[in-house]
Amino acid sequence: MIPAPTKTARQELERSAESADSRRGLLISLPSYVYLVLFFAIPFGIVFVYSFATRSRTGRTVLEGWNLDSYARLGDSIVREIAFRSLVLAVVTTVICLLASYPFAYYIATRRPAIRNILLVLVMIPFWSNFLVRTYAWRVLLGTNGPISQLSQLLGGEEIRILFTNTAVLIGLVYGYLPFMVLPLYASLERMDWNLVEAARDLYASGWTAFRRITLPLSMPGVIAGSILVFIPSLGAYVTPALLGGARTTLLGDYIVGQFLSARNWPYGSALSVAVMIVMLFAAILYFRAGAKNA
Amino acid sequence: MTVSAAIRPKSPIERLLASNSWLVFAFLYLPILLLIGFSFNDNRNVGIWTSFSTRWYGEMFQNGDVMRALRNTLIVALASTVVSTVLGTMAAIAMERFRFRGRGTLDGLLYLPIIIPDVTMAVMMLLFFAQAFEMVGGFVRFNFGLGTIALSHIAFNISFVAVVVRARLSQLDGALEEAAADLYADRWQAFRRVTLPLIMPGVAGGALLALTLSLDDVVVTSFVSGPGSTTLPVYVFGLVRRGVTPLINAVSTVMLVASMILVGVSLLFQRGNRSPDQEEGLT
Amino acid sequence: MTDAAVSLSGVTKHFGEVIAVAGVDLDVADGEFFSLLGPSGCGKTTTLRLIAGFEFPTKGSIRIHGAEVGLEPPHRRPVNTVFQSYALFPHMTVEDNVAFGLQMKKVSPHEISDRVRRALDMVQLAHRAGAKPSQLSGGQQQRVALARALVNEPEVLLLDEPLGALDLKLRQAMQVELKELQERVGITFIYVTHDQEEALTMSDRIGVMSEGRLLQVGEPEQIYEHPTSRFVADFIGEINLLPATVVDSGTVELVGGHRVSATTGTGAGTEVTVAIRPERFELYDLDETVPDGSNRIEGTVARRTYYGDVFYYDVDTPAGRIEAKEENRPGIDHYEHGDPVIVVWHRSAMSVVKD
Numbered sequence: 002m003i004p005a006p007t008k009t010a011r012q013e014l015e016r017s018a019e020s021a022d023s024r025r026g027l028l029i030s031l032p033s034y035v036y037l038v039l040f041f042a043i044p045f046g047i048v049f050v051y052s053f054a055t056r057s058r059t060g061r062t063v064l065e066g067w068n069l070d071s072y073a074r075l076g077d078s079i080v081r082e083i084a085f086r087s088l089v090l091a092v093v094t095t096v097i098c099l100l101a102s103y104p105f106a107y108y109i110a111t112r113r114p115a116i117r118n119i120l121l122v123l124v125m126i127p128f129w130s131n132f133l134v135r136t137y138a139w140r141v142l143l144g145t146n147g148p149i150s151q152l153s154q155l156l157g158g159e160e161i162r163i164l165f166t167n168t169a170v171l172i173g174l175v176y177g178y179l180p181f182m183v184l185p186l187y188a189s190l191e192r193m194d195w196n197l198v199e200a201a202r203d204l205y206a207s208g209w210t211a212f213r214r215i216t217l218p219l220s221m222p223g224v225i226a227g228s229i230l231v232f233i234p235s236l237g238a239y240v241t242p243a244l245l246g247g248a249r250t251t252l253l254g255d256y257i258v259g260q261f262l263s264a265r266n267w268p269y270g271s272a273l274s275v276a277v278m279i280v281m282l283f284a285a286i287l288y289f290r291a292g293a294k295n296a
Numbered sequence: 297m298t299v300s301a302a303i304r305p306k307s308p309i310e311r312l313l314a315s316n317s318w319l320v321f322a323f324l325y326l327p328i329l330l331l332i333g334f335s336f337n338d339n340r341n342v343g344i345w346t347s348f349s350t351r352w353y354g355e356m357f358q359n360g361d362v363m364r365a366l367r368n369t370l371i372v373a374l375a376s377t378v379v380s381t382v383l384g385t386m387a388a389i390a391m392e393r394f395r396f397r398g399r400g401t402l403d404g405l406l407y408l409p410i411i412i413p414d415v416t417m418a419v420m421m422l423l424f425f426a427q428a429f430e431m432v433g434g435f436v437r438f439n440f441g442l443g444t445i446a447l448s449h450i451a452f453n454i455s456f457v458a459v460v461v462r463a464r465l466s467q468l469d470g471a472l473e474e475a476a477a478d479l480y481a482d483r484w485q486a487f488r489r490v491t492l493p494l495i496m497p498g499v500a501g502g503a504l505l506a507l508t509l510s511l512d513d514v515v516v517t518s519f520v521s522g523p524g525s526t527t528l529p530v531y532v533f534g535l536v537r538r539g540v541t542p543l544i545n546a547v548s549t550v551m552l553v554a555s556m557i558l559v560g561v562s563l564l565f566q567r568g569n570r571s572p573d574q575e576e577g578l579t
Numbered sequence: 580m581t582d583a584a585v586s587l588s589g590v591t592k593h594f595g596e597v598i599a600v601a602g603v604d605l606d607v608a609d610g611e612f613f614s615l616l617g618p619s620g621c622g623k624t625t626t627l628r629l630i631a632g633f634e635f636p637t638k639g640s641i642r643i644h645g646a647e648v649g650l651e652p653p654h655r656r657p658v659n660t661v662f663q664s665y666a667l668f669p670h671m672t673v674e675d676n677v678a679f680g681l682q683m684k685k686v687s688p689h690e691i692s693d694r695v696r697r698a699l700d701m702v703q704l705a706h707r708a709g710a711k712p713s714q715l716s717g718g719q720q721q722r723v724a725l726a727r728a729l730v731n732e733p734e735v736l737l738l739d740e741p742l743g744a745l746d747l748k749l750r751q752a753m754q755v756e757l758k759e760l761q762e763r764v765g766i767t768f769i770y771v772t773h774d775q776e777e778a779l780t781m782s783d784r785i786g787v788m789s790e791g792r793l794l795q796v797g798e799p800e801q802i803y804e805h806p807t808s809r810f811v812a813d814f815i816g817e818i819n820l821l822p823a824t825v826v827d828s829g830t831v832e833l834v835g836g837h838r839v840s841a842t843t844g845t846g847a848g849t850e851v852t853v854a855i856r857p858e859r860f861e862l863y864d865l866d867e868t869v870p871d872g873s874n875r876i877e878g879t880v881a882r883r884t885y886y887g888d889v890f891y892y893d894v895d896t897p898a899g900r901i902e903a904k905e906e907n908r909p910g911i912d913h914y915e916h917g918d919p920v921i922v923v924w925h926r927s928a929m930s931v932v933k934d
Contacts, residue, residue: 025483026394030402033387033454037405040451044424045408048416051423101320108317120317122563127324129504129559132512133529134548137536138327141334141545148330179324208309237413240514244536254415254515261422261519274419278412285411474633475666477653479680479731489679493670 045278052271062267071272080256080273087253090167091235094174098182098231099224101175106186106223107216110193121187128180136241139173140164143245165247173241178234182227189223190216229288233281253277328552335545352546362547364524365531372442372517372527373510376449381503383450384457385495389487391458392465409452410459418519421448425520440522448520449510456509457502464498465491504562511555582645584609584735584767585630590639592625599625601791602639607735607769607784609644612761614770614778617788618814623771626788627737630769632656644734654683659728661738665720667712673699673723674708680731698730701760718749725760735767742777754781775815779803787811803856809932812854819901821853823931831931835897839874840926851931859928860903862892862914863921873923876901880918894922 055066074080109120127135142149143164150162163169193216201211239254246252251259257277260270335353339346356362387406391399409417425444432438468491476486511529518530526534528551535544583606592600600622607613615623628634630641632653641649648656659680668676677698681691699705702722712720721741728736741757742750758781761768772778778785779799786796787810795802795811806812813820823831831841831853841853869875878896885907892903892914901922905911914920 022394023396026390026396027398029386029394030390030396030399033383033390033458034398034402034405036383036450037402037409037454040424040447041409041420042405044420044451047423047427048420101316101323104313104316105320108313122560123321124324125563126556126559127328129508130328130555131529131548131551133514133533134331134552135328137532137544137548138331140536141331142327176323176327179320208307233411234413237415239413239415240533243533254413257415257419258515261419267423270419271423274416278416281411281413281416285407469664469666471662471664471666472668474653475660475662475668476679477633478631478658478660479727480654480683481679482652482654485683490668 048271048274051268052275054268054271056266056268061265071269072276074269075272075276083251083253083256086250087236090171090174090252091232091238094171094178094235095182095228095232097171097175098179099228102179102182102186102227103224106183106190109183110187110190117191124180124183124187128184132177133240136173136177136244139169139176140244143169143172164245167246167250169245170238170242170250170252173245174235174238177241178231181230181234185226185230186220186223189220189226193219225288229284233284236280237277331545332549332552335542335549337542337545339542352542353550355543356546356550359543361526361531362528365526365528368442368445368525369511369527369529372446372449373507375446376453376510377503377507379446380450380453380506381457381499384454384502384506385461385499387454387458388461388465389491392462406455406458409455414513414515417448417452418516421451421516422519440520441525442521444520444522445517445525445527448516449506449513452516453506453509456505457499460502460505461495461498464495464501468494500562504559507558508555511551582609583607583642584611584644585769586640586642586645587626587630588640588642590626590629590636590641592622592629592634593637598791600629600636603788603791603793605786605793605796607767610765610767612758612768612770612781612783614772614782614785615788616772616775616778616785616814618773620790621788622791623773623788624739627660627739627769627771630735631658631660631737657734658737659731659733661721661724661728661736661741663739663741663743665712665724665741667720667723667727669712672709672711673704673715676712676723677727677730679727684731694730698726701729702726717744718753721745721753725757729760729764729766733766735769736761738768738770740772741770742772750777757781779815787814789814805930806854807930807932809852809854809934812852812930812932817857817902817904819853819855819857821855821898821901823851823853823898825849825851825931833876833898835899837876837896837898839876841874841929841931842926843931845933849933851933853929854932855924855929857891857902857904859924860901860905861923862894862903862905862912863923864912865919865921867921869921869923873925874929875921875923877919877921880914880916880920883914883916892920894920896922 050064051062052071053067053069055063055068055070057063109117109124112120141147144150144162147164163172197215197219198211201215202208206214237254238252239258242250242252242255246255253273257270257273260266260273264270334345336348336350337345338349338351387402390396391403391406421444425438425440429438438444472490472494473486476490477483481489513527514529514533517527518533521527521530528547532544532547532551535541585605585607587603587605590600590603590605591598603622603626615626617623625634629636629649630643632648632651632655636649639649640647643657668679671679674695677695678691681694686694695708696705699708702725704719704722704726707715707719712723715723721744724741738757742753745753754777757768770778770781779802782799784796784798785802787794787802789810795807797805802811803815806815806818809820812818821833823833825843825845825847826832826838827847828843829840830838831843831851832838833853839853843849843851845851863869863875865877876896876898878894878901880892881895881900882893884891884893888907890905890907890913892905894901894903903922
């Protein structure tokens, strides 16, 4: 008969069992850990460091004379103007996406499972299709000689040119990010216990009241998730404004890119990037908090 | 879930919802369909329809720049998808099945790339490589090219793969892996014969997401590419800034149809693999 | 006990602040059908998992046929488990599920197919060998889980509330099947359940647990007739619990001053509980003669409930409300609401328990 282990022997056995597990976990995570530290954490660190550097007259970045000049420029009126414009655009995009997506997601969620799957696939296809091309399509549509303009001319109106305006950018953003709002909303609605709505109706609530007091609050996690998923990319959007926007309506994405390609002021561009990153982090934390509260 | 009782059939609200949905579908698909249509337009002036022609496709296949960009795109997409899927899956397994020191940090590191906009990512990678080349420039010759593009894509794709696989892992009944251990399987055998087959749909979904993000990417790629290493999206983006031409329409249509076919096939594949009680979407 | 099938000594399990299992000592005999019985959260499932190896004990030793296994991982223990949710591998056929353990042990393919076939025959599912778990009914899945475990000829079979998900009729049928199976195969079964009827009908011995402690171990009759604690008395079957104080080694005093004879092992003045099953009472008319040597107390019928085969009487007495159960047989008097009666029971038909 094998004697039971002594107290210290047991503690050692336990600890070695646990640490063997821990070591294995660390080993498995190591490749991605190393990769992310090397190609993500360090790059971000470098951006952070660069934001305090100086720009030489020839446009090169000099890693001395550390200063806060770049950050000071963040208070300039032009920055505030661009930031404000970007913020407004992101908010409006999010709201429009929400208003259009909610009834849409609700409709899909309330179909029979067979139809629901087909509709979902139909939503997924544009979602997964090439983003650039989908945005480019609007460039064709909204041009002076584009189909929309032709249509209006056909109807007796004059030629419409929506391209290169804020409206065009808005349309492009809504179009690009609509599926990001639909899918979380749908997921949230589909998971809901619809018996609760029936219970509300049984308790004399009208259809609208049942929706307002039962469905809407219960789908809040989806609303929040979708809103964040639309807001964050919209705020930092570059491709859509570049394709559809005009020279006079500079947004954050383009402004930052400009610092690296044309203006060659890397410290300033870095400071802008850091600031944007902080705002995003803030929004994401809000999302997780709200998500945890609603769970 | 029977929901039909929650909404009276054919009520005015029901009709309103239905028409709204059709409008949204139209909004989603019309631009795509019009684009595809116009790519067959014989007219050099894109908006005005003349007659049917496939000449732009012919031109496209003979255009050296386009073909080179296509080749680059595929190389980068393939490399970044494979690497990020492997690394992302490993990260997901480590996070969901093990407790180790530094797990919290990895958790944060995995979430960050998902929430930052691609402009910021592009800036980060540009500065990183610029700085790195300066520092090792004396010893080894590196340069901006397909390598830097692939490395950058992997950097953000790992997180996306990890998120998808983690979601799938967390849905897995823990009792299954316990049962495998109960039946004399050690950790590796249990993983290989029980866990891995069951998370395969998640891994495939993550790989698809990584592939799509890589094919979609414009900003990050344009920041870290060099001469001769342009990818198709960046090439198209550059062309478009200079003006819309029918050639771009043809290229765009090819890209579009290719991605749609890819998605369609993988969705069918996933649907076949899914067990009856898994109904959620891919996000 | 030499070489008990499973031997737990001072086994304790802490989950952070929570004490799930508190110092359990238990010997399960070879070939025994042993049940761990208790309410949710009492620690019975945790104890099972400790034997299986899914948890390691914080303190104490776990021996299987004499060999210490407390800190061995599950794949190195000679036990197999039937899970509450069955945990069948959804991506494998029934056949592959059952073969899994044998494949892990590197048994030859020829022997595997032979043993798998026999295991499936034993649970009458050979005709579904090629099906996937999702295509089977709950009862069928349960039998596959059983076959998958038994095919490995473990030294001990652990079952975690395996019948919980089945409907009543199926559950009762499976109880009989499981018992017969165990008797045929001769393997030690450790069976976790919260259903005391199940435990009473199937087990050779029962261990009753509450709040991490093993309160009483014994044969079903022992547990039922002679509970040694208030909790066990209350948990098993229906019982009347009357507070009382010990007078001497042969007498206790009920509330209201009434004294009855009882076997007590404790000193005078101790507060105890008198536990009597409803069916141990007999009701007599006031003018009837009561057998010598019985305890008696007078009361009034407060309510009568008719169950077809039995009558339940709620009787108000000075010692409290008593519930008595009498068969609905010709020759037995029936009482009505308000009737005065004498409640009679024999001193051997009661237990005196502390706490």
